[in-house]
Amino acid sequence: MLSTQSFSVIVSDFVSLFFPNYCCACNLTLSKSEEFICTHCRAELSETNMHKNQPNVLHPQFFEIPGLTYAMAFCWFKKGSVIQKLLHQLKYDGNEELGVFLGELYGKQLREYQYHEKIDIITTVPLHYLKYRKRGYNQSDKIAEGLASSLELPFLKLIKKEVNRKSQTRKDRLQRFENVASTFSALRTKESICGKHILVVDDVLTTGATIQSACQPLLEKGAKISILTIAAVK
Numbered sequence: 001m002l003s004t005q006s007f008s009v010i011v012s013d014f015v016s017l018f019f020p021n022y023c024c025a026c027n028l029t030l031s032k033s034e035e036f037i038c039t040h041c042r043a044e045l046s047e048t049n050m051h052k053n054q055p056n057v058l059h060p061q062f063f064e065i066p067g068l069t070y071a072m073a074f075c076w077f078k079k080g081s082v083i084q085k086l087l088h089q090l091k092y093d094g095n096e097e098l099g100v101f102l103g104e105l106y107g108k109q110l111r112e113y114q115y116h117e118k119i120d121i122i123t124t125v126p127l128h129y130l131k132y133r134k135r136g137y138n139q140s141d142k143i144a145e146g147l148a149s150s151l152e153l154p155f156l157k158l159i160k161k162e163v164n165r166k167s168q169t170r171k172d173r174l175q176r177f178e179n180v181a182s183t184f185s186a187l188r189t190k191e192s193i194c195g196k197h198i199l200v201v202d203d204v205l206t207t208g209a210t211i212q213s214a215c216q217p218l219l220e221k222g223a224k225i226s227i228l229t230i231a232a233v234k
């Protein structure tokens with residue numbers, strides 16, 4: 001007689017025989033012990049390890065956030081890199097669970113450095129509602145869900161985006177700063193934000209302009225800010 005556990009193993013083996021899982025970066029079939037990415041791509045992630053050193057190389061980029069506490073990015077973003085492929089799937093191919101996985105992965109590393117004891121709330125840089133409606137989700141929310149689960153911290157929506165601007169990708173640094181100015185506001189009262197240490201999460205860090213603007217309403221309400229992204233452009 002089969003136990004329920006061994007029966008479920010047989011069922012999952014049977015399912016993966018016909019519906020195998022593929023690596024989100026290289027498309028090779030995953031083994032039973034692998035999730036979302038294969039061991040080879042996992043080793044190719046080019047992790048920054050910058051959470052081990054605070055302050056670090058990211059801090060000077062956030063000159064508009066006085067007293068920025070921690071800044072960290074999970075991986076270096078390079079063209080054709082594993083992390084670029086993963087973030088593309090998360091943003092444009094509807095692979096929401098991959099975002100949760102990446103957040104959990106980095107969250108486990110942060111836990112080893114006691115970040116769960118230093119931060120009060122996790123929040124995200126929001127998308128404008130039109131973009132949100134088109135994509136169906138905010139990719140940064142998925143990353144934050146994974147982080148919140150690994151770190152056992154609350155994930156709350158604290159920032160609102162006011163105006164939908166044109167895509168940032170083809171603008172230079174100065175134009176980007178002008179473009180994102182005053183487009184964010186706080187969703188909570190000063191009483192619920194003041195004095196709290198808030199970790200603001202975004203998917204990719206390029207110039208830092210968007211994240212800095214998103215943090216302004218929290219700073220104005222007296223929050224202590226830290227920043228996390230999954231990738232940072234070198």
Ligand SMILES: [Zn+2]
Pocket residue numbers: 023024025026027028037038039040041042
């Ligand atoms: Zn792979």
